[in-house]
Amino acid sequence: MKLVIVESKAKVKTLEKYLGKEFNVIASMGHVKALPSKQGSVLPEKDFQMIYEYVKGASSIVGDIAKKSLKTTKIYLATDPDREGEAIAWHIYNSVTQYLKNNSEISTDTKFSRIAFNEITRDKVKEAILNPRDIDMNLVQAQQARLALDYLVGFTLSPLLWKKLPKCKSAGRVQSVALRLICEREFERAKFDTQEYWSVLLNFLTKDNKEIKAKLTHKDGKKLDKFDISEQEAKELEVKLREKYFKILRIQKKKSNKNPPPPFNTASLQQEAATKLGFTVKKTMQIAQKLYEGIQVEDDIVGLITYMRTDAVVLSNEALTQIRDFINTSFGSNFVPTKSRIYSTKTKNAQEAHEAVRPTNVNLTPEKIKDSLSDEQRALYELIWKRSVASQMKSSVIETISAEATCDDGSHIAQATESYISSSNCYSIIYNSYDEYDDKIEKASIMYSLQEGESLTTQSITPKQHFTEPPARYSEASLVKKLEELGIGRPSTYVNIISVLQNREYANLDKKRFIPNFTGSILITFLENFFDEYFQYNFTAKLEEELDEVAKGKTCKEKLLNKFWKKFNEKIKTIEDKSYQEVSDLMAKALEKIVFPKEDSKKPCPKCGEKNIEIKIGKFGPFLTCAQYPQCQFSKSVADYLSNDIEGNTQNDLVFEDSNKKEISIKHGKYGMYIQQEDKENKSIKRISIPSGLDKNSLSKDLILKMLDLPKVIGQHTETGENVYLKVSKFGFYIEHQSITANIKYKQDPFNIAIDEAVKLLTQTQKLKNKKATTKRIKK
Ligand SMILES: [Zn+2]
Known part of the structure; x- marks a missing residue:
């Protein structure tokens, strides 16, 4: 009996089918060990020793593998073909040998070997089993170095933020750089003069x-x-x-x-799946993972695409030949250029996945296997298949x-x-x-x-x-594209960067575009003013390159960490020594740029009208005050100022109280009119955009109360059984189901739409999209 360890259940199924009864395939369910999020998990004074702990539930998996290892002759660590997969393999090896040692069993050191496949097909898996290797410690070190860097930055900056900056709780090495991009874009937009x-x-x-x-x-x-x-x-x-x-x-x-465009790598796949299919980057990667790990096609299981975390656009010679043959047979020789198109990639990491995301067998056309795939899988597979085939056709x-x-x-x-x-x-x-x-x-x-x-x-x-229009805000996919251009992050980290960004609540997605909130802008202003060099695009990109060097074995983890830490730690200490007042004053000054982005946006105090308003930092964050304080007592929170005009209150159109004594008013903000419902007792505010095309005279109390009730469930979709919502934005009323939206025409009463009508609207919109997306044969 031989053991094969993979990281997911889906992979277990595929490999069991390929390898037969002689092999026992076990899933580790991802990482077995992780750095606990508490002080002291990385010890710079002990040569950056990392103190790992078992991930929840992993110790029993390790125990299971250890017991089975005693009755086996060979253990193959078949985790994903990149640094993350290499690190998982190493932790499993380490934990199992440690487990046996602790339980005084015989060591199984020599039985372990590492195999990896860029594509999970019968041939490639068998080939890999015949060519096992050792765990590549360079790749493991590169993964650990990234982990340690992120840990050290996060765990030294956060306590400093608590002390110096109200409301900002944490900062991340790469996420903050991504947030910086979002903030800079917002600033460009605020400064922008529409012509x-x-x-x-x-x-x-x-x-x-x-x-x-x-x-x-x-x-x-x-x-x-x-x-x-x-x-x-x-x-x-x-x-x-x-x-x-x-x-x-x-x-x-x-x-x-x-x-034709080159075949996909991770970033371009995410980009295209977002624009053509409306997928989030996370969803794209989850579906791609399934396609890679194996799909039941008739009575076999096949990994349909190559490994999805890659920065390469290169196709293997084998794939090139297969695709050209396919084009020749299916379309005709006129479609095949005389020479193969060779696409090259900037970054080269010899031992990591170095091929584009492509179908493992181009003869499995989307049409041929459509019954084996879910709608979403089929859509993504089709995207990958078409792009790979197109990349080898004539211009x-x-x-x-x-x-x-x-x-x-x-x-x-x-x-x-x-x-x-x-x-x-x-x-x-x-x-x-x-x-x-x-x-x-x-x-x-x-x-x-x-x-x-x-x-x-x-x-x-x-x-x-x-x-003229200001530069567009970043979407998830366009942010990943920008990060890739700047050389920040790697294919295996994009999803994480994006999700941490949203979880930390420094930026929100509005209509799938990132808008920083004010706390996010404060954090970036702080980092720009006190830690600038560490959050510059160049610096972060350079560090990625150094991590690549570790992966190639050209430098070691400790050297990289030591170089970084020495200076960074000194910097932390200097900032720690600064008084609260000193930091506040500098911040108040720096924030002026964001609060008053244009020369004429600084206005006289609305109370006395004599002096200009200024920014001060208080216990609860920045606020606006009159330059002649304390003679003039004007004060307003900056967050309020940014969501309203400063004269907000004088421009209120209608003010009334609803049945729960909440004050309802119509306000004119920087981005158009909106309804505000203020619960003074509980200090909470709800704001709803008024569609710019809506006739303001039709805004009755009744309509306003109905709008404040949004989003509202219209009913359940007849096919999926999931909720269909009525929502409103600056651009009008619309229906939303899963990630599909359909606009409602102004003439139609949005509050009288029945569920069957809503489903019809959604289907029509979807059909329209599909029509645009399906390719047509050339008209003769
Ligand atoms: Zn004043």
Whole structure:
């Protein structure tokens, strides 16, 4: 009998099937040992010794393995192929040998060996069993060094925060850097001045009565830039151009190639699953894990994809050949480029997973195995499968045709442009981007029928208002993408960074976008002012590289930790020595930047109107006060100020008390109007956005009370049995079920929607999304 240890139950099932009765497969259920979250788990003075403890329930698993090991000839540690998996293997080995020693049993040292598979298929597993190796201590050390670093930063910074900074409880080495990105983005947005600009759109009819849409590019012989025309000019042009006759001046065609995207790595998979399927990064990884560990397909179990935690986009030679053969047989040789496309990866960690996330067998098409997968599994598998196949297909040829129309005296020019995919044997046939161009073929064909000199009939002229937009807030996936770009975090840590960020409550997700709360901004301001170098993007990225060096065996854990700790510990001591007053004063000054992001955002005191308002730090956090305190007693919490205008109270529209004596008012905030319900007795406040398109006159007391009741359960979904909610945001009322949302049209009364109607709306929205997502065959 031989033992195989893996970390999950799903893997047990797959391996048992492959290895037969000769092997006993046991799951460790993840890590068996962890650093307890208390002081003294890492001892810098003892060469950074780490004091581990059993994870709950793990000691009995270890005991079980130890007992079974006595009756076995060989123990294979088959945990995941990365640092985390290596560390799990090492802990199991260590704990089992220790257990036997403590119980005076014979040591089984020599029986242990390590195997790892980048893909769980019958062949690869058997191959791995034939090629066991020792535990790679470099990988284990790299994992431990990361753990120790995170521990040391967390456990020395937190007590300091309690003393110096009200409300901030903890800081994390990498999470705080991610939070810094979120805060910086919010600051950019706060500083952003929205600018209005105008354009003039012209619709023409051709001689065959077909419509083409153009935009004015030249006015009075001068090329127009973005901000060149004002509202008044745009409206004047509408009148002026009506008198003009337009004809085609020039037609231009251009061809360009568009290459397929590389196969997925962890970050790009998370990104695409978020945009195309609406998955959170955690959900993507959970589903991918299942696909990797094995899925029952007919009477066999197959690991459908390669290991999902990887920063590589490389495909193995074996995979390349298989994919090219598949394209050749299924689509035809015209779809296969003469040479394989080779994608390379920046980071190279020789002994860790170094392949892209791809199907283990490309011949298992999503269609072929659809009955073996749940809807979510199928959607994710399809995404991975298509991306891998597309990555080895021919480039798309994009044809752009533009037509310039000029008026009789040549003073004004309007331009119409269309792009479409003109090649029919390219990757777009299976990859969604084809859709973007598909509908445009018809429009382009109208333009092809145009001739230079041809007269056009002006159908309509529309002045159009636009606004510049501030940079978008980060979503989970775009934050991971940014972290990857900066070299912060690694594929196995992204999910953790994102979830800690949310658990610590320094940032909230609103419509799937991160918004820092004020405590989060305070923490980042503190770290920027007192620990700047340790929370800089470069510094954190450099440390990741040093961890990679440990993984490669080029440096050791102790050296890395020692270098970091010596300086960091000194820094902690200097800040500890600073008085509360000194820290508060510096913080009050630094916070001005956040509270008054623009030059004109600092306002005179609303009470006396004489002096400006200032920030002070009090026992309960920062607050605003008048510069002539104590003569003027104005005071307001900064959090209140940021969610309202400073004159908030004077702008209250309607104020009344509900049946529970809670005060209800309508307020004008920085981000639009909202309803506030204040429970003065319990000091709690509830705020509900008023949709910007809602007619303010229709805001009756009755409607306001109904809105304050949201989110409300409409009923249970007929298919899933789960709740369907009615919710409201700045953008309107909507229905939500699991992660799917459907907007409700303004004309419809949201409070009178029955469950069957809501389910219908959800299905329609889902169908619309699916329609967009499924690829179409090229029109001939
Ligand atoms: Zn004042």
